[in-house]
Amino acid sequence: MNQASIQAFFATLKAANPHPVTELQYTNVFELLAAVLLSAQATDVGVNKATRRLFPVANTPAAIVALGLPRLEDYLRTIGLYRTKAKNLMQTCQLLLERHGGRVPRTREALEALPGVGRKTANVVLNVAFGEPTMAVDTHIFRVSNRTGLAPGKTPLAVELKLLSRVPPEYLPDAHHWLILHGRYVCQARLPRCWECSVAPWCDYRPKSIAPQARANQTTS
DNA sequence: ATCCCGAGGG
DNA sequence: CCCTCTGGAT
Incomplete structure (x- = not known):
């Protein structure tokens, strides 16, 4: 072309x-990061179905850590690859608390250092949340x-x-x-x-x- | 290259 | 039944 x-x-x-906007449902930057992490090889419809139940209960790193892995898995069970995603999201939340004050970092290096966050997910967050032309x-x-x-x-x-x-x-x-x-x-x-x-x-x-x-x-x- | 892994469509 | 879905880690 x-x-x-x-x-x-x-x-x-x-x-x-x-x-145009993403069809993933989120109300803050952390929810966006979590939703994109969960969307790997899954439809946004399926991710929204799970996050509509999860986010009212836990939509901060601290709340998800407090939730614990078994209960997080229960919320994610309808999404493909849910065991890996639950573990990655849990570890990501712990790292956000330990290294970033519970906030979502704005650099590619810091984002890609989070478990379950690769180049594609980092690019989505940088674009949608922080307005970078990725x-x-x-x-x-x-x-x-x-x-x-x-x-x-x-x-x-x-x-x-x-x-x-x-x-x-x-x-x-x-x-x-x-x-x-x-x-x-x-x-x-x-x-x-x-x-x-x-x-x-x-x-x-x-x-x-x-x-x-x-x-x-x-x-x- | 392989594994993870449920829901929905054709 | 088979293929596809806003991939990432090993």
């Missing part, structure tokens, strides 16, 4: 959704970037660096959410809904066979 196409690509996504490459962004030709790469880091160099600066702060939402609802993993895709004119991907739904839409419209 050339630079002019990339410009049109994001202008089109912005026109349909001027102020690009968190998750499963959606990795797929959309490669499939469309926006920023092809073999690893998430390679895609991230390519996106940072290709996305026009004015679109960078919101690009993360536009690409996530586009991947979730249109450029889906199993069956990309190309027949209703607003950015198809600038996309490199061409489906080999037109999906049944596409044919139905063509004959009825």
